[in-house]
Amino acid sequence: MQRHPLCLEYIIVHEMVHLLERRHNERFRELMDGFMPGWRQHKEGLKEVPLTEEYWEE
Numbered sequence: 001m002q003r004h005p006l007c008l009e010y011i012i013v014h015e016m017v018h019l020l021e022r023r024h025n026e027r028f029r030e031l032m033d034g035f036m037p038g039w040r041q042h043k044e045g046l047k048e049v050p051l052t053e054e055y056w057e058e
């Protein structure tokens with residue numbers, strides 16, 4: 001995780017957005033865009049981190 005501080009930020013924002021929208025749908029992505037523009041790039045780094053499959057399924 002130390003190598004990817006932005007991944008941790010992505011996880012936090014992802015969980016915050018889930019408080020507003022439980023599903024990985026279009027509204028979820030719009031909220032992510034609002035909180036963290038460029039989140040799609042941060043998500044790429046998560047592929048190196050185990051136990052986070054939930055975060056890059058959408």
Ligand SMILES: [Zn+2]
Pocket residue numbers: 014018024054055
């Ligand atoms: Zn999720």
